[in-house]
Amino acid sequence: MSAVATREPATATERPQRAKATTPLFDDGFTLEDRVLRAWEDLIVQGRAACPVCGGSVAAGSPCEGCGSELS
Numbered sequence: 001m002s003a004v005a006t007r008e009p010a011t012a013t014e015r016p017q018r019a020k021a022t023t024p025l026f027d028d029g030f031t032l033e034d035r036v037l038r039a040w041e042d043l044i045v046q047g048r049a050a051c052p053v054c055g056g057s058v059a060a061g062s063p064c065e066g067c068g069s070e071l072s
Contacts, residue, residue, distance in 0.1 A: 035050075035052035036071070038050075038052075039051070039052045039058060043058070043059075043060050043071065047060050051064040051067060052071075053069045054066045054067040054069070058070075
């Protein structure tokens with residue numbers, strides 16, 4: 001994701017529109033909080049965890065290999 005500073009705020013018609021999700025990313029009943037806590041536990045015990053954002057692989061001190069998210 002990136003951002004650009006401009007002098008004038010964008011109007012609603014200039015903003016890109018999000019695509020409607022047709023299916024949920026995760027459908028197992030766990031909340032984002034559940035996923036983050038599980039990731040922290042796995043990082044402490046195993047040194048690696050499933051990314052709570054995309055399901056990719058996160059190592060202690062490194063960003064996710066799939067989406068670049070970081071747990072800090």
